[in-house]
Amino acid sequence: MADLARPAHFQSETAPGESRATSASIKLDIRGVTKRYGAVTAIDDVSLSVGDGEFLTLLGPSGSGKTTLLTAVVGLTAPDRGEVWIDGALATYAPPYKRDIGMVFQNYALFPHLSVFENIAFPLRMRHRDAATIRRQVSRVLDIVELGHTADRLPRQLSGGQQQRIALARCMVYQPSIIVMDEPLGALDKRLRDSMQVEIKRLHSQFGITILYVTHDQEEALALSDRICLMRDGAIEQLGTPHELYFRPRTIFAANFIGDSNIFEGIVRSSSGDVVAIETEGGLTLHARPGTQRVNAGDHIQLTIRPEHMQIVPAGDLAANQISCHVESVLFAGSLMKVFCRTDRGLAIQANLIASRQELRSGTPVQLGWSAEDVVLLQGERR
Amino acid sequence: MSFGAVDAKADAMQPAAAHSPQPAPSKRLVWAMPLIPALLFLTIFFIYPVADLLLLSFTNKSGAFDLEQYRAVYSSKVYIDVLLITLKIALMIVAFCLILGYPVAYLLANAAPKTRARLVIWVLMPFWTSFLVRAFAWMILLGNNGPITKAVNIFGPEPPIKLIYNLTGVMIGTVQALLPLAILVMMAAMQNIDANLTRAASTMGARGGQAFWRIYFPLSFPGVAAAGLLTFITAMGFFITPALLGGPRETMIAQIILVQVQELLNWRFAGALSLLLLALSFVVFLLYDRATGLSSQAQSTQPGRVQRPPGRLAATWSASLLAILGWLGSASDAAMKALEAVFPRRNDRPGRRGPGLLQIAVGMVLVFLVAPALIVVPVSFTSGSFIAFPPVGFSLRWYETYLGSPVWVAATLVSFLVALVTGLLATILGGAAAFVFIRHEFFGKRMLVALFIAPLVIPRIIIAVAMFYLFAKLGLIGSLWGLIIGHTVLALPFVVVTVMSVLKSYDERYDHAALTLGATPLRTLRHVTLPLIKPAIIAAFLFSFVTSFDELTVALFISAGTVTTLPKMMWSDLILQMNPTLAAVSAVILIIATVIVLAAEAIKRRASYE
Numbered sequence: 001m002a003d004l005a006r007p008a009h010f011q012s013e014t015a016p017g018e019s020r021a022t023s024a025s026i027k028l029d030i031r032g033v034t035k036r037y038g039a040v041t042a043i044d045d046v047s048l049s050v051g052d053g054e055f056l057t058l059l060g061p062s063g064s065g066k067t068t069l070l071t072a073v074v075g076l077t078a079p080d081r082g083e084v085w086i087d088g089a090l091a092t093y094a095p096p097y098k099r100d101i102g103m104v105f106q107n108y109a110l111f112p113h114l115s116v117f118e119n120i121a122f123p124l125r126m127r128h129r130d131a132a133t134i135r136r137q138v139s140r141v142l143d144i145v146e147l148g149h150t151a152d153r154l155p156r157q158l159s160g161g162q163q164q165r166i167a168l169a170r171c172m173v174y175q176p177s178i179i180v181m182d183e184p185l186g187a188l189d190k191r192l193r194d195s196m197q198v199e200i201k202r203l204h205s206q207f208g209i210t211i212l213y214v215t216h217d218q219e220e221a222l223a224l225s226d227r228i229c230l231m232r233d234g235a236i237e238q239l240g241t242p243h244e245l246y247f248r249p250r251t252i253f254a255a256n257f258i259g260d261s262n263i264f265e266g267i268v269r270s271s272s273g274d275v276v277a278i279e280t281e282g283g284l285t286l287h288a289r290p291g292t293q294r295v296n297a298g299d300h301i302q303l304t305i306r307p308e309h310m311q312i313v314p315a316g317d318l319a320a321n322q323i324s325c326h327v328e329s330v331l332f333a334g335s336l337m338k339v340f341c342r343t344d345r346g347l348a349i350q351a352n353l354i355a356s357r358q359e360l361r362s363g364t365p366v367q368l369g370w371s372a373e374d375v376v377l378l379q380g381e382r383r
Numbered sequence: 384m385s386f387g388a389v390d391a392k393a394d395a396m397q398p399a400a401a402h403s404p405q406p407a408p409s410k411r412l413v414w415a416m417p418l419i420p421a422l423l424f425l426t427i428f429f430i431y432p433v434a435d436l437l438l439l440s441f442t443n444k445s446g447a448f449d450l451e452q453y454r455a456v457y458s459s460k461v462y463i464d465v466l467l468i469t470l471k472i473a474l475m476i477v478a479f480c481l482i483l484g485y486p487v488a489y490l491l492a493n494a495a496p497k498t499r500a501r502l503v504i505w506v507l508m509p510f511w512t513s514f515l516v517r518a519f520a521w522m523i524l525l526g527n528n529g530p531i532t533k534a535v536n537i538f539g540p541e542p543p544i545k546l547i548y549n550l551t552g553v554m555i556g557t558v559q560a561l562l563p564l565a566i567l568v569m570m571a572a573m574q575n576i577d578a579n580l581t582r583a584a585s586t587m588g589a590r591g592g593q594a595f596w597r598i599y600f601p602l603s604f605p606g607v608a609a610a611g612l613l614t615f616i617t618a619m620g621f622f623i624t625p626a627l628l629g630g631p632r633e634t635m636i637a638q639i640i641l642v643q644v645q646e647l648l649n650w651r652f653a654g655a656l657s658l659l660l661l662a663l664s665f666v667v668f669l670l671y672d673r674a675t676g677l678s679s680q681a682q683s684t685q686p687g688r689v690q691r692p693p694g695r696l697a698a699t700w701s702a703s704l705l706a707i708l709g710w711l712g713s714a715s716d717a718a719m720k721a722l723e724a725v726f727p728r729r730n731d732r733p734g735r736r737g738p739g740l741l742q743i744a745v746g747m748v749l750v751f752l753v754a755p756a757l758i759v760v761p762v763s764f765t766s767g768s769f770i771a772f773p774p775v776g777f778s779l780r781w782y783e784t785y786l787g788s789p790v791w792v793a794a795t796l797v798s799f800l801v802a803l804v805t806g807l808l809a810t811i812l813g814g815a816a817a818f819v820f821i822r823h824e825f826f827g828k829r830m831l832v833a834l835f836i837a838p839l840v841i842p843r844i845i846i847a848v849a850m851f852y853l854f855a856k857l858g859l860i861g862s863l864w865g866l867i868i869g870h871t872v873l874a875l876p877f878v879v880v881t882v883m884s885v886l887k888s889y890d891e892r893y894d895h896a897a898l899t900l901g902a903t904p905l906r907t908l909r910h911v912t913l914p915l916i917k918p919a920i921i922a923a924f925l926f927s928f929v930t931s932f933d934e935l936t937v938a939l940f941i942s943a944g945t946v947t948t949l950p951k952m953m954w955s956d957l958i959l960q961m962n963p964t965l966a967a968v969s970a971v972i973l974i975i976a977t978v979i980v981l982a983a984e985a986i987k988r989r990a991s992y993e
Contacts (some may be wrong), residue, residue, distance in 0.1 A: 099586075109577065111584075118705070123587035126593060
């Protein structure tokens with residue numbers, strides 16, 4: 001396949017979000033991979049598959065095992081147990097140069113002594129393409145990232161964002177089965193990071209590239225991914241679409257890692273129809289709709305409410321959940337205000353409100369309300 | 384928050400700004416004071432004598448300008464030949480050092496930090512142990528009855544292969560002597576190569592050979608060039624090893640200079656030869672610099688120093704060079720593939736782990752570096768009357784001879800005393816200078832730093848002859864102070880480089896914190912800065928101590944009568960006859976140097992782990 005065009009690939013049949021890939025279109029399959037460094041288990045029996053054209057993000061704090069998992073996929077570390085399948089071929093112990101994988105490194109790893117052209121030509125030269133093909137394909141990907149005029153420059157003569165795009169082009173030029181990116185935007189400043197996110201997203205959807213992405217930045221993960229694999233202590237904490245992870249976190253860890261959360265513990269008092277009443281520490285009674293989750297009266301339970309689901313409601317409002325408290329402090333963040341409140345019995349609550357011209361002073365008594373749908377019941381701590 | 388609060392805060396900032404540690408305009412040059420003593424010291428005892436000696440070569444007996452010395456060099460074929468031989472031997476040494484040193488530097492640079500720390504000791508040890516002791520060890524091993532010579536001649540070839548007093552002996556001895564320098568310089572450069580680059584190459588389909596030749600090798604080239612340059616300049620001025628292991632046909636220019644001064648007192652001619660040696664080194668340096676643009680890197684000989692990213696040369700790898708590199712890569716990969724055909728790799732099973740060819744080769748080089756010197760220890764315990772390896776019996780008789788001889792004991796005490804004072808003096812002078820270099824930017828700083836490093840780069844024989852000339856006029860020959868001053872000049876580069884490298888990574892905010900907390904600059908220095916960099920200061924002292932303790936070249940000229948150092952005594956004995964007392968002395972020098980270097984390294988390392 002000398003030509004870059006891959007029509008079947010360009011139109012990803014599976015819409016993002018529902019990409020539970022069928023076995024035919026699985027590009028990467030990780031089966032029960034474990035890796036230990038001495039006494040430390042970096043990843044523990046992790047299984048994960050990435051579908052054709054999917055954008056899957058490994059998200060987690062440092063030390064959660066996401067980089068180890070990534071290096072096992074690329075072949076830079078050999079797992080102790082488990083298997084790695086790439087494009088239907090077993091590759092667990094194959095050397096990196098025999099895997100059909102592209103990697104964008106955190107610092108881009110552009111070869112400093114080679115021109116932009118030679119950098120991008122490198123993987124093609126390794127594949128013994130002829131000079132004409134190399135010229136054609138390199139200039140094609142250079143056009144895709146809109147940097148055709150930089151072909152003769154050295155990497156250090158480019159800006160950070162340009163280097164990033166060249167690193168991407170260098171991976172795209174040989175059409176690997178999957179492109180792996182290790183915190184590729186970590187070195188860029190906020191504004192550039194935002195515009196590069198748009199760029200990566202564009203290349204992904206336009207060319208149907210399969211991407212395994214690593215980051216510790218939850219906003220980046222939410223913005224880019226089809227699915228997010230949240231990792232913690234070497235294991236998968238929760239795997240799902242950004243929407244699922246944000247609105248239906250399953251654990252305290254997931255709720256805390258992505259977005260702000262109010263977390264309460266309590267005991268289920270009664271369930272009437274599809275609404276349950278929960279009495280929390282600090283003497284609140286909250287109402288929730290557990291949906292498919294089974295809860296019984298007397299269960300000890302943890303729950304979370306996103307601060308942005310809370311509103312200031314007038315006295316006598318009909319919202320399912322209401323508490324009165326007073327404002328302790330206000331963090332003004334431009335488009336919204338983070339209001340930190342406390343109930344009379346000392347329970348702390350955060351509400352993120354759309355910024356309004358009216359100022360909230362500390363000490364002001366407020367009534368906060370939210371609907372039963374916004375209460376998410378969590379599973380107990382994983383052991 | 385009201386505006387009033389903001390104003391109050393702004394008011395509170397005002398007095399703090401007025402107290403900030405800006406030097407008052409009236410004493411603007413106070414910051415340069417710590418540099419002055421060291422600068423004066425180097426001007427009087429290094430720049431002036433060297434310049435004086437070189438200028439002397441342009442005069443005749445009456446002091447008028449005259450080129451007669453250079454006419455003498457030019458008219459005699461002998462000296463031109465010696466220059467050519469020197470050049471040839473130096474280039475051969477460079478080639479061997481780079482080829483043998485590259486794999487070692489590569490392995491060390493790419494090892495895990497802990498492994499590297501453990502292995503680098505095996506390079507640092509020979510780097511710091513004296514040329515003299517090592518040459519002595521080679522004389523035992525390569526001598527006509529030495530074990531290596533016997534082993535080589537086991538099948539009795541005719542005529543028997545000789546390994547000493549010829550080019551072979553000089554090569555073995557000098558390459559072993561200069562290899563550590565080459566390794567340390569290359570390693571420092573290689574440590575700066577981003578490990579992700581070869582990884583990136585391999586994810587893009589490059590096998591080991593292509594990744595090495597197309598990516599790693601070009602990036603390591605500036606380090607190789609710097610190592611080659613330093614090795615070359617040192618080799619050009621070498622005389623200890625060639626004098627002891629070479630024959631008349633391997634006479635190098637430094638040996639001629641030695642003879643001119645020591646035996647003929649022909650200062651003008653020695654000056655002329657020194658200038659030629661310097662000029663030749665300088666020309667080579669310029670050629671290198673033109674080709675590689677690495678003048679900034681050549682200054683750094685300290686292991687572990689951070690160096691700049693690859694220079695001009697790395698930017699100009701042309702298409703044809705790239706093609707050659709690609710061809711080398713394919714050739715290496717073809718060889719590896721052939722090997723893989725015999726031992727196939729499988730994707731469902733981890734590859735075998737074990738020492739590869741590289742590890743074995745590096746192990747052999749390290750043994751070559753370290754092992755020969757160690758044989759002086761067993762030899763020194765012989766009970767026989769002659770030097771023999773393996774030694775005969777076991778006795779302490781040669782240590783008794785050593786310690787029972789007032790001359791040897793006096794020399795030992797002189798060496799200790801000189802090393803101690805040199806260590807203190809060099810640490811104080813160089814440490815203060817390093818502070819100024821790191822803390823202040825000023826015009827001509829680079830040149831001044833280069834001046835402090837220069838005693839390391841200029842052939843030592845030239846410095847020694849120049850000092851001899853000056854000290855003879857000052858009456859310092861045969862005095863402790865003469866030796867101390869001479870050794871301090873040589874030790875200063877090590878102090879400046881060691882302290883500078885630590886200060887560079889020192890977070891000045893500690894000082895700022897102390898100053899804002901009310902400490903005066905002097906008390907900040909005493910209670911905050913100095914305690915924090917104490918390990919570097921101690922290491923600098925110990926390196927100076929070792930530099931002086933087994934220094935020979937300067938001691939050769941400035942020692943006299945009862946004020947004679949241990950290496951000078953050894954040298955005098957060694958060129959007359961070998962005897963087991965020398966082995967005992969060597970063992971003592973070796974052990975003292977080893978203990979001190981290990982201590983210095985341990986202190987330095989502990990500091991950097993904080």
